Amino acid sequence: GDHGRPMKLYHAPMTRSGRVRWLLGELGEAYELAPVNVYVGEGRKPEYRAIHPHGYVPALEVEGQTMVESSAMCLYLADKYIDKGLAPPFQSPLRAEYYQWMVYMPATCDPQLETILFHTKFLPEEKRLPALVEQARKKWAVAERFLAKGLGDRQYLVGDSFTAADVLLGTTLAWAKFAGAGGDDPKLAAYLERMADRPAFKTAHAD
């Protein structure tokens, strides 16, 4: 079957596929990179729509299956290679906060940052809605405080070692910086610097 076949990551620079690329680098697992230039509409081609119904990146081929949703990929891969320590052990109470952050980032943070980015940078000016940006900035400010509280004075978001939750927080904070959102918390800023210094982060964001 497909067991043993290298994974394939459909990727574009500066997007949420960077999360999965970073995580794969931390795991040290081999994978094939399939570039999809979503910026020029490559995602909308029928061939790619057969892989990702919305034409987004990332998509991941693994074990003969194709999956979508960056955080689901991170959860799956961290568990698949759980011996590498990128997820808390299955019976650990840390699993509760780990799942919380693995869902909080895509469900509650990403939409705010997406709204800010679209309505300040990506959409043509006449389509931008300042009221949406204002609302999203307020919600992101709440999220930022919650994330800072979650991190506290520790080096990592969950427990005392690097996990997939750091991949999501690191990329979310990098995205927020790019969006010009918040960024006033010194602990989160120092955390982002530490994360951006990791070799696998650099490789994932090299292009």
Ligand SMILES: N[C@@H](CCC(=O)N[C@@H](CS)C(=O)NCC(=O)O)C(=O)O
């Ligand atoms: N919830 C999805 C979001 C995927 C998504 O929206 N990807 C964006 C880039 S970050 C994309 O491919 N956009 C292309 C488009 O809108 O055509 C995930 O986390 O994987």
